[in-house]
Amino acid sequence: MVITQERQKVTAKDFKSEQKSTWCPGCGDFGIQSALQTALINAGIAPWQVLLVSGIGCGSKLPDYINANGYMTLHGRGTTIACGAHLANPKLVTISIGGDGDSLGMGISHAVHNMRRNMDIVQIIENNEVYGLTKGQYSPTSKRGFRTTTSPEGAIEFAVNPLAIGLAAGATFIGRGYSGEPKFTADIIQQALEHKGYALVEVLQTCPSYNKLQNTDWYKAQSYKVLEENPNYNCQDPLQAFELALKDDGRYPMGILYKNDNRPTYIEQVPAYKESQTPIIERSLKIEADFFANLKNAYV
Ligand SMILES: Cc1ncc(C[n+]2csc(CCOP(=O)(O)OP(=O)(O)O)c2C)c(N)n1
Numbered sequence: 001m002v003i004t005q006e007r008q009k010v011t012a013k014d015f016k017s018e019q020k021s022t023w024c025p026g027c028g029d030f031g032i033q034s035a036l037q038t039a040l041i042n043a044g045i046a047p048w049q050v051l052l053v054s055g056i057g058c059g060s061k062l063p064d065y066i067n068a069n070g071y072m073t074l075h076g077r078g079t080t081i082a083c084g085a086h087l088a089n090p091k092l093v094t095i096s097i098g099g100d101g102d103s104l105g106m107g108i109s110h111a112v113h114n115m116r117r118n119m120d121i122v123q124i125i126e127n128n129e130v131y132g133l134t135k136g137q138y139s140p141t142s143k144r145g146f147r148t149t150t151s152p153e154g155a156i157e158f159a160v161n162p163l164a165i166g167l168a169a170g171a172t173f174i175g176r177g178y179s180g181e182p183k184f185t186a187d188i189i190q191q192a193l194e195h196k197g198y199a200l201v202e203v204l205q206t207c208p209s210y211n212k213l214q215n216t217d218w219y220k221a222q223s224y225k226v227l228e229e230n231p232n233y234n235c236q237d238p239l240q241a242f243e244l245a246l247k248d249d250g251r252y253p254m255g256i257l258y259k260n261d262n263r264p265t266y267i268e269q270v271p272a273y274k275e276s277q278t279p280i281i282e283r284s285l286k287i288e289a290d291f292f293a294n295l296k297n298a299y300v
């Protein structure tokens with residue numbers, strides 16, 4: 001995001017919420033919360049300067065567990081509300097956060113259109129490859145063959161590929177972290193926060209209650225850091241990013257896959273902000289009667 005607010009000296013204490021967590025012991029959401037908080041602290045963003053928007057799901061409870069501006073909305077509508085808030089007040093650092101079911105099931109069409117607009121927000125997808133809150137049904141990212149209550153013989157659908165979708169849709173920052181590596185993930189989220197334009201960060205996460213196969217040891221074996229495997233990887237090259245995102249060798253590449261700093265954002269082009277940078281929420285909404293009458297008459 002273009003961060004226009006003055007950076008603050010903040011600590012974990014500032015983000016401490018009074019709400020008691022209802023996440024299961026060992027849930028990957030704890031690691032994601034820790035990564036997000038560290039990213040905000042390192043970027044110097046205070047609780048009053050950030051808005052966390054979520055939908056419905058275990059991961060979507062996160063705004064309740066961080067002391068900051070928060071908005072839990074309808075299932076899958078996180079990016080919609082986040083973009084509305086961003087347009088009304090671009091000073092606010094706006095983050096949409098939700099699970100794989102929320103973001104890639106009901107929420108996918110909303111997210112895709114906001115990516116192509118290059119909205120200047122961060123979207124974090126907490127991907128445990130299952131519907132956790134509703135007790136373990138298969139989700140859009142579940143692997144083919146995954147056995148759940150709704151797929152007792154194994155899911156027959158092919159999983160969506162969030163990073164390839166993000167690239168194709170026009171997101172200008174694509175990253176992937178993992179809940180078991182909060183420091184590594186915090187660095188990716190911080191870079192997403194500092195990026196001008198739509199930043200999509202998928203965070204792989206464990207769900208010890210409903211996805212028992214994909215545990216910590218499994219992720220250790222099935223993932224790798226892009227720059228460790230290929231120090232010459234060029235994240236400015238969309239073709240390299242596509243190749244990596246589409247590679248089907250059963251392993252997850254982690255790190256920053258893509259970054260494009262040259263595309264204008266929606267807010268840089270929208271007429272309401274062409275003449276004045278004053279946030280819409282700080283402007284007078286009063287319309288004089290004769291101005292309104294003339295406007296109305298222009299359309300009849
Ligand atoms: C419109 C609507 N449809 C369905 C639901 C039921 N529902 C609540 S959470 C959820 C899935 C959550 O899965 P995910 O987004 O992956 O989050 P997780 O719990 O795994 O973190 C569903 C289907 C709902 N709340 N609203």
Ligand code: SF4
Nearest residue numbers: 023024027058132207
């Ligand atoms: S069901 Fe899974 S995702 Fe939900 S809190 Fe429990 S471990 Fe976490």
Ligand SMILES: [Mg+2]
Nearest residue numbers: 099100130132
């Ligand atoms: Mg999920």
